[in-house]
Amino acid sequence: MDLPLLLSTFATVFLAELGDKTQLATVAISGTSNRPLAVFLGSSSALVLASLIGAIAGGSLSGVVPADWLQLMASLGFLAIGLKLLWPLLSGAESTATADD
Numbered sequence: 001m002d003l004p005l006l007l008s009t010f011a012t013v014f015l016a017e018l019g020d021k022t023q024l025a026t027v028a029i030s031g032t033s034n035r036p037l038a039v040f041l042g043s044s045s046a047l048v049l050a051s052l053i054g055a056i057a058g059g060s061l062s063g064v065v066p067a068d069w070l071q072l073m074a075s076l077g078f079l080a081i082g083l084k085l086l087w088p089l090l091s092g093a094e095s096t097a098t099a100d101d
Helices: 003-017 021-031 036-062 066-089
Strands: none
Touching: 021 036, 021 066
């Protein structure tokens, strides 16, 4: 097993999942239930299955599309998401507060 790849994948997914809507949904479900183990098993199973689908899809795509192109497409996708999130700031959009307040 490739330990550096395992660790970097774990760190990346762990940091990406902190505070995302899946974690917030898990907190909400756990807060309304008295069965935290069942909530943990359900949410972790869902994350494992989603990750498996992603790994299989990535492995399948790598047979058709060169790895450099996959990395470029992923990078452009993240760049587009980042720009969309920053667009209000970058476009100089005015805040909703007025000087009369």
